[in-house]
Amino acid sequence: MLHSQIDRVTERILARSLPVRTAYEAKINAAAQKGPARGHLGCSGQAHAYAGAGQDQATLAEGRAPNIGIVSAYNDMLSAHAPYAAYPDLIKKVARQEGATAQVAGGVPAMCDGVTQGEVGMELSLFSRDVIAMAAAIALSHNTYDAALYLGVCDKIVPGLVIAAATFGHIPAVFLPAGPMVSGLPNDEKAAIRKKFATGDIDRKALMAAEMAAYHGPGTCTFYGTANSNQMLMEFMGLHLPGSSFVNPHTPLRDALTAEGVRRALSMAPGKNFTPAGQVLDAKAFVNGIVGLMATGGSTNLVLHLPAMARAAGVILTLEDFADLSAAVPLMARVYPNGLADVNHFHAAGGLGYMIGHLLEAGLMHEDVTTIAGSMSNYAAEAKLDGERVKWEPAPRDSQNDRILRTPADPFQPTGGLAKLDGNIGQGVIKVSAVDKARHIIEAPARVFHDQDSVKAAFKAGEFTSDTIVVVRFQGPQANGMPELHGLTPVLSVLQDRGLNVALITDGRMSGASGKVPAAIHMSPEAAAGGPIAKIEDGDLIRLDATTGSLSVLSNGFDDRTPVTQDLTANEFGLGRELFSAFRRHVGPATQGASPLFKGDDT
Structure with missing residues (x-):
């Protein structure tokens, strides 16, 4: 049975949101009925849309196969986004194998709060979320796509892309992660060195050496800040494939998950399994996301982002919702800065599949939600390679390290904190x-x-x-x-x-x-x-x-x-x-x- 507090907060959100959610659903249903306009474009318009598509031009001109729009936050200054350089070619290759097409619809800006900490550029950081949403809207405004793949990881990028996905809620959305960098200098050692620099006990050269040892390769920073909280959120809300959030970049499993994300997007395009993003992004999905935030001890930045993301989908969240859900959800994970482990250790200990399985069993999550992978019970799983394809196996029931992961019955804290x-x-x-x-x-x-x-x-x-x-x-x-x-x-x-x-x-x-x-x-x-x-x-x-x-x-x-x-x-x-x-x-x-x-x- 669903926990009474989870049920009560959900019903409160549903009642509060009813007018705006009803209007939102009417809007996306009307847009879905019209469908992508490329088949109705004039010949000149279609020629413009297909001119750069190379070998995919003929398939696009026929207009019978699904066409995926790729919205990418790639740049090679952000370690978390650098792996996205290779994604469009892989996505297009898989789409062709499935008899479909994919085009890069547009890019969105992506800035790093780690670079701009304490600098003037940080004053653009929060607003970059809304710029990203608007840039993604421009990318998709050509209305030539049957589904969208969103490529983004870090602090404001994922929330901005979710706002866009909700606004274009009449088409399916799949979010493709890039994964965390492999572990470097332990986070507690890095923190200790920062404090020594603050007190003048070490010089800048020693500080720089430590920082370079911590942030050393492609992928997200390994501490559990906003970027990795975003990745958790996308899995808890059903926009990632199960078990995909914390697989390292440039690995066979990472590539196989990306390819499977393309197939999943095509399977949800208009047809018998049509699953538009607006169906996924409902009140229960946002409650599940907040539950995940509390159970993992995630970033407080999501307390800012989730209300904005939800509002784009016609769902109204308040601080009371966060506080009441936090009071009901135990803290099941200890990941730095809430512990010594990093996200790679967390993933190895059982990760999100372990947590989702136990939270569902305890009645602390909604199972009856729409996701890109079916019901939420499908997320109590971990992804494995089967040749070049992905297969899913049940996530471990036992924590592989109880200093990192525990059950709701034996948590680190009785509340989400x-x-x-x-x-x-x-x-x-x-x-x-x-x-x-x-x-x-x-x-x-x-x-x-x-x-x-x-x-x-x-x-x-x-x-x-x-x-x-x-x-x-x-x-x-x-x-x-x-x-x-x-x-x-x-x-x-x-x-x-x-x-x-x-x-x-x-x-x-x-x-x-x-x-x-x-x-x-x-x-x-x-x-x-x-x-x-x-x-x-x-x-x-x-x-x-x-x-x-x-x-x-x-x-x-x-x-x-x-x-x-x-x-x-x-x-x-x-x-x-x-x-x-x-x-x-x-x-x-x-x-x-x-x-x-x-x-x-x-x-």
């Missing part, structure tokens, strides 16, 4: 799956900053000598695009290691790698919108209680203060920020996904 925070500072979230229980409640004076560089400068000047709650504001989507503040992690970790009680409050982001320091993030309303976080003053006593979900300033007269303002004109130019002023003006709040595409239209 994500809590909604409410109080006179606004609404936010906190992830405590890696935070020691002794630090779930922090009460300390505030120290207020308006950027992360000022925090680092105060640290280097030795100004943090007692318990402190660091407030970093004017970092929300309206202010500067809501950059990730992961660069503060080493500084705050050092202070915590020195025995201080420290925490962070911000209207910015901290990602899935926020680690062991309590961090109240995504505070909304943000400071630039006059939110109460802009009322906090140095010395204000603040209480953060992750056990009750409360976050408040305790100082007298706080509610009567006028929010401070900040000159944000420096955020308006440099490295392309000029082009995103419309996004900053029109972006919605973090609680609704911080998107300029869906601002305020879910009521």
Whole structure:
């Protein structure tokens, strides 16, 4: 039987979403009935569409076989996306073998938060999600495709592609992963070296050597941040093939899974097994995705992305949904930064197939959903090679390493470790799956900053000598695009290691790698919108209680203060920020996904 809390939250989402979901379904059903327009294009239009197709021109002109549109986030600066260089040729080859065709419909941008950490470019990162969605829409706007293959992995790329897949929900969608890089320098050693650099105990040359040993080849970074949380999400939501998320690049199994993804897309094209993306992306699929996020201790960035992704499919999610599902779903995995293992170790210990099997058995997931592989029970499996093809075998029932994977009956924590925070500072979230229980409640004076560089400068000047709650504001989507503040992690970790009680409050982001320091993030309303976080003053006593979900300033007269303002004109130019002023003006709040595409239209 389905767990009562999972059932209750799902019914609440269904009821809340009914008007917009009904309108969404009517829209995609009407589009599906019209079908791809290439057969109705004029001769000139068709000639334009097929002119570059080489040996596939004749098949395309006949218009009888399915045509797949490939939307790729390939570039060779991102290690996670570099493997995609070879995908189009393989996809086209397999499509031809099946009597069909495939074309690269278009490319979408893909940036790396790891490269832009602490840099101006990070201020474009969150908005790149919405740019990716729009770029994918342009790619598919030619309306000549019977199905779409989406090639993307990292932080904003997958959410942007899902928004596009939902918008084009009248055609089938298959997401093809590229897999994680093989394991390099252990993540705990890397973190220790970063802290030594922050304290000046090692020089930049030693830091660089460690970073190069950690990030050393093609594939996703091996820690469980947003990129790998995305891959988990696509499997839990039924958009990946079972067992495909964490297979390393450039291996025979990886290629076989890619080929099978092509066949699956063709099998779902209009015909007897027609399975448009809008059928897959329903409320139950999003609940399953949130369950996976909680059970694995995944990235807090998905708390921003999932509401935006869901809204594109006519489903409305709230912070209460995340908190209530987190309270019901136990933490079954320990993957860095929540443990020492990386995603390769996690996959070897049983991986997603193990987790899905046990979650279904415990009634913590919806089994009765539409996926690209049938029902969700088909995902309690692992992929194996059978010659050059893929076969699926039941996933292991026993964990191969109980320091990495456990059952829902014997979890690492009884809950998913994500809590909604409410109080006179606004609404936010906190992830405590890696935070020691002794630090779930922090009460300390505030120290207020308006950027992360000022925090680092105060640290280097030795100004943090007692318990402190660091407030970093004017970092929300309206202010500067809501950059990730992961660069503060080493500084705050050092202070915590020195025995201080420290925490962070911000209207910015901290990602899935926020680690062991309590961090109240995504505070909304943000400071630039006059939110109460802009009322906090140095010395204000603040209480953060992750056990009750409360976050408040305790100082007298706080509610009567006028929010401070900040000159944000420096955020308006440099490295392309000029082009995103419309996004900053029109972006919605973090609680609704911080998107300029869906601002305020879910009521």
